[in-house]
Amino acid sequence: MSEALATVSGMTIAILPATGDRFDDAETALDSGDGPGCQCQWWLLTNAEFQKTSRDDLTTRFHAEMHGDRAPGLIAYVDGEPAGWVRVGPRIDQTRLLRTRDVTTATDEPLDADDVWSISCFVVRTAHRGQGLMKKLLDAAVSTARDAGARVVEAYPLDPTVTRRSANQLYRGTVSMFEQAGFDIVDRPKPDRALVSLTLRG
Numbered sequence: 001m002s003e004a005l006a007t008v009s010g011m012t013i014a015i016l017p018a019t020g021d022r023f024d025d026a027e028t029a030l031d032s033g034d035g036p037g038c039q040c041q042w043w044l045l046t047n048a049e050f051q052k053t054s055r056d057d058l059t060t061r062f063h064a065e066m067h068g069d070r071a072p073g074l075i076a077y078v079d080g081e082p083a084g085w086v087r088v089g090p091r092i093d094q095t096r097l098l099r100t101r102d103v104t105t106a107t108d109e110p111l112d113a114d115d116v117w118s119i120s121c122f123v124v125r126t127a128h129r130g131q132g133l134m135k136k137l138l139d140a141a142v143s144t145a146r147d148a149g150a151r152v153v154e155a156y157p158l159d160p161t162v163t164r165r166s167a168n169q170l171y172r173g174t175v176s177m178f179e180q181a182g183f184d185i186v187d188r189p190k191p192d193r194a195l196v197s198l199t200l201r202g
Helices: 020-029 047-051 056-068 133-147 175-182
Strands: 006-007 011-017 073-079 081-090 114-123 150-155 186-189 193-200
Touching: 011 133, 020 056, 020 073, 020 081, 073 133, 081 133, 114 133, 133 150, 133 175, 175 186, 175 193
Parallel strands: 114 150
Antiparallel strands: 006 011, 011 073, 073 081, 081 114, 150 193, 186 193
């Protein structure tokens, strides 16, 4: 996975793969909004599975993911402190996406395509918001997908200019951020949300 390092306004920002040795950092990065309760497992389970899975079991699943063969996401650090998270990986591994009508009716890609990756979840800790971390996590996630051989990257952002959202509700990212990063809007299954796509290779 790609690693990114930058200095912004005197702060050192690093974005690193969520590997097993960084599990405690990932837990810190997820400590805002719904992150602690979800453990970034929402998109991996059906609704019925998620509802019957305890917090401890979700944490165990997340721990196993991070100790697996492929890091499930990236962690942003500000001056060495875990500050944010993004999930990026093959869409076929994110079961709920493949059962979500807003995805299945909007995508142009076969649902069984293993070279389609998804950027499905962001968390930026409250103390680190307003520093452009979500955009930096997005750029690093695209680089990670490209380096892994993904053909297409999809995402499912919300549009707060249509329906006002709290910062925590924008865990999918915003339509404008993805457009600025070069993603195209494939469809708007609802006025306040979109499926966006970026082609990485032919």
